[in-house]
Amino acid sequence: MTDDIAQHYRQIITALGENPDREGLRDTPKRAAKAMQFLNAGYQQSLEEIINGAVFESQTDEMVLVKNIELYSMCEHHLLPFIGKCHIAYLPDGKVLGLSKFARIVDMYARRMQIQENLTREIADAVQQVTGAKGVAVVVEARHLCMMMRGVEKQNSSMTSSVMLGGFRDNQATRQEFLTLIN
Ligand SMILES: Nc1nc2c(ncn2[C@@H]2O[C@H](COP(=O)(O)OP(=O)(O)OP(=O)(O)O)[C@@H](O)[C@H]2O)c(=O)[nH]1
Numbered sequence: 376m377t378d379d380i381a382q383h384y385r386q387i388i389t390a391l392g393e394n395p396d397r398e399g400l401r402d403t404p405k406r407a408a409k410a411m412q413f414l415n416a417g418y419q420q421s422l423e424e425i426i427n428g429a430v431f432e433s434q435t436d437e438m439v440l441v442k443n444i445e446l447y448s449m450c451e452h453h454l455l456p457f458i459g460k461c462h463i464a465y466l467p468d469g470k471v472l473g474l475s476k477f478a479r480i481v482d483m484y485a486r487r488m489q490i491q492e493n494l495t496r497e498i499a500d501a502v503q504q505v506t507g508a509k510g511v512a513v514v515v516e517a518r519h520l521c522m523m524m525r526g527v528e529k530q531n532s533s534m535t536s537s538v539m540l541g542g543f544r545d546n547q548a549t550r551q552e553f554l555t556l557i558n
């Protein structure tokens with residue numbers, strides 16, 4: 376598969392007017408193929424595999440918040456990166472999730488071809504599914520290189536997307552507490 380992708384990169388380099396056989400570019404198709412495979416590795420993962428049973432019984436019913444999870448994804452329109460951070464909160468209902476698993480969930484969905492809104496929704500649905508929480512809130516703040524390096528070339532705009540489920544959707548005080556904590 377890597378060789379296959381590398382062959383296509385070689386053609387792209389040629390089509391762009393470069394010489395894929397010159398010294399500096401000789402290994403580039405293969406490197407680029409490996410990088411692209413890494414950035415799309417989320418297709419090879421499943422929720423079950425990354426959670427690996429790390430859901431623990433707990434009687435806490437207070438909000439749990441994991442803030443500022445770094446996020447690197449690729450926009451499905453241009454295959455250019457969007458980069459930012461993700462905040463996840465949930466209201467446990469007898470079960471809590473291993474802390475590292477929030478970052479693993481973010482990475483699994485981010486390492487696919489995405490738009491930010493769908494990524495946000497997929498993270499929220501996954502946390503809901505594995506914890507059975509009374510509520511889940513996810514906010515993603517990101518800057519899109521497709522808007523910065525090309526296209527409208529706006530360097531300072533960022534996009535915020537959010538998904539609120541259960542108690543975060545129904546209860547304004549809970550939602551407000553979450554928004555206050557992340558700002
Ligand atoms: N809602 C949303 N839009 C995105 C995201 N990533 C990229 N886009 C937008 O997708 C749109 C694609 O628009 P098109 O007109 O088909 O493509 P384009 O001609 O390359 O668009 P420009 O970027 O405006 O030059 C653009 O408005 C992008 O800014 C995302 O995560 N969410």
Ligand SMILES: [Zn+2]
Nearest residue numbers: 450452453521
């Ligand atoms: Zn884009």
